[in-house]
Amino acid sequence: MKKREILELTVDKLNFGGEGISYVEDKKVVYKNGIPGQKVKVLVKKIRKNKIDGKILETISLSPLETEPTCDHYKVCGGCSLLSVSYDNQISIKKNQIIDMFTESDYSEFANMPMIPSPIHLEYKNKMEFTFGNEEKDAPLALGMHMTNRSNSIVYVKTCKIVDEDYRKILIATCEYFKKHDLPFYRVLSHAGYLRHLVVRKGQNTGEILVNLVTTSQIEFNMDEYVSILNNLDLDGDIVGILHTINDSYSDAVICDSQKILSGRDYFYDELLGLKFKISPFSFFQTNTKCAEVLYSLTKKMLGDKKDKIVYDLYSGTGTIGILISENAKKVYGVELIEEAVAMAKENCIINNINNAYYIAGDVAKEVSKLEEKPDVIIIDPPRSGVHPKAMRDIIAFNSKEIIYVSCNPKALVEDLHRLKESDYKVIEVTSVDQFPNTPHAECIVHLEKI
Numbered sequence: 001m002k003k004r005e006i007l008e009l010t011v012d013k014l015n016f017g018g019e020g021i022s023y024v025e026d027k028k029v030v031y032k033n034g035i036p037g038q039k040v041k042v043l044v045k046k047i048r049k050n051k052i053d054g055k056i057l058e059t060i061s062l063s064p065l066e067t068e069p070t071c072d073h074y075k076v077c078g079g080c081s082l083l084s085v086s087y088d089n090q091i092s093i094k095k096n097q098i099i100d101m102f103t104e105s106d107y108s109e110f111a112n113m114p115m116i117p118s119p120i121h122l123e124y125k126n127k128m129e130f131t132f133g134n135e136e137k138d139a140p141l142a143l144g145m146h147m148t149n150r151s152n153s154i155v156y157v158k159t160c161k162i163v164d165e166d167y168r169k170i171l172i173a174t175c176e177y178f179k180k181h182d183l184p185f186y187r188v189l190s191h192a193g194y195l196r197h198l199v200v201r202k203g204q205n206t207g208e209i210l211v212n213l214v215t216t217s218q219i220e221f222n223m224d225e226y227v228s229i230l231n232n233l234d235l236d237g238d239i240v241g242i243l244h245t246i247n248d249s250y251s252d253a254v255i256c257d258s259q260k261i262l263s264g265r266d267y268f269y270d271e272l273l274g275l276k277f278k279i280s281p282f283s284f285f286q287t288n289t290k291c292a293e294v295l296y297s298l299t300k301k302m303l304g305d306k307k308d309k310i311v312y313d314l315y316s317g318t319g320t321i322g323i324l325i326s327e328n329a330k331k332v333y334g335v336e337l338i339e340e341a342v343a344m345a346k347e348n349c350i351i352n353n354i355n356n357a358y359y360i361a362g363d364v365a366k367e368v369s370k371l372e373e374k375p376d377v378i379i380i381d382p383p384r385s386g387v388h389p390k391a392m393r394d395i396i397a398f399n400s401k402e403i404i405y406v407s408c409n410p411k412a413l414v415e416d417l418h419r420l421k422e423s424d425y426k427v428i429e430v431t432s433v434d435q436f437p438n439t440p441h442a443e444c445i446v447h448l449e450k451i
Helices: 087-103 165-180 223-232 289-303 320-328 341-349 364-370 389-397 410-422
Strands: 006-010 014-016 019-024 025-033 039-047 052-061 129-132 142-147 150-154 195-202 207-215 239-245 257-262 269-273 273-281 308-314 331-337 358-363 378-381 401-407 423-431 441-448
Touching: 006 052, 014 087, 014 331, 025 320, 039 257, 087 410, 087 423, 129 150, 129 165, 142 165, 165 195, 165 207, 165 223, 207 269, 223 239, 223 257, 239 441, 269 289, 269 364, 273 320, 273 341, 289 378, 289 401, 289 423, 289 441, 320 331, 320 341, 320 358, 320 378, 331 364, 341 358, 341 378, 364 389, 389 410, 401 410, 410 423, 410 441
Parallel strands: 025 052, 207 239, 308 331, 308 378, 331 358, 378 401
Antiparallel strands: 006 039, 014 019, 019 025, 039 052, 129 142, 129 195, 142 150, 195 207, 239 257, 269 273, 401 441, 423 441
């Protein structure tokens, strides 16, 4: 076997996070995506001592697990790698992946872990970031998702199945309008162009829609006609705000240098478990509202209902967890890096008449050590990278009786649990929740107790 060789393989296994595995001559070949039972062509990219890194070039034949209808962009778009698999089988695959990952790290507590399905597994996303580009050189303007294996190309996802019809109508209207005006999209390598992203957010329980068009400042363009087209679309929900964000950074991320309200307001509302939340354009909010209600109900259940506990809500976002569990606590202290999100959290306390939750803007790694009232329970909902080592040291130093860890990345959770177990915390309950149907990701919630 040599580099650049093309192998025909059967996908033997899929690890958590979407890592496909095959075996050739007792050597493990690892590549992104794949579904167990598929036959694929894999390009050998790198030969290491203990494994071979590859890339899927083509699917030769489908897996017996692939029984579901897909969208027009499946396998071209990098969004939904499991869409062709029945939802029951998706749950089974991801549940076993997480159990295997933890038991291999000597966490026997995960051996019987349940996985709760999402209440809906199609049209569930409440936020989508679409990118302007084209499918190939000199092709017409496209608006959608990055292509698999061709990250500089964009597929026009007109029939995307993880968002509802309102998203698709807004996507198509936007792309066709700017295509007609022949405006250039931003090219990352040359840093030239105008159109960058379209971000659409929708309250699943309220129907309120916020549209955010992101461009550079390289062209002056009158948006009045575009705003009129969007506001006259026949939608199930209601567009409550249309924004124009200027982003001149070199990064491909959605970053705000300045922002203008073109129509309506710069926020929308959604509801969780009967409470109302105001959400700004860049505030974090769980991407699957219906499943977030399941996740937060579990959090409340783990906290209990004695109402005598001091709770730290770390990485608190717009305050959703802290506000929802506040009726089960004496006091809640939330810490969040993004100042805009903290402002929203404070406002959400007022909206819901919550007077025992307090929110602080700052880095968790710096702010937790400043809090004087010590916690009985710490709730952690960190970003995908997990808890910063300094923040973890401070969390452990508080000697809290309980920790509830909500993880959107069980791989990072494995490492953080090592630190917590070394500090005499034991796992007393663990559940996985499928926040991200049709993708290789899932959420875990772990309840730990000080020995």
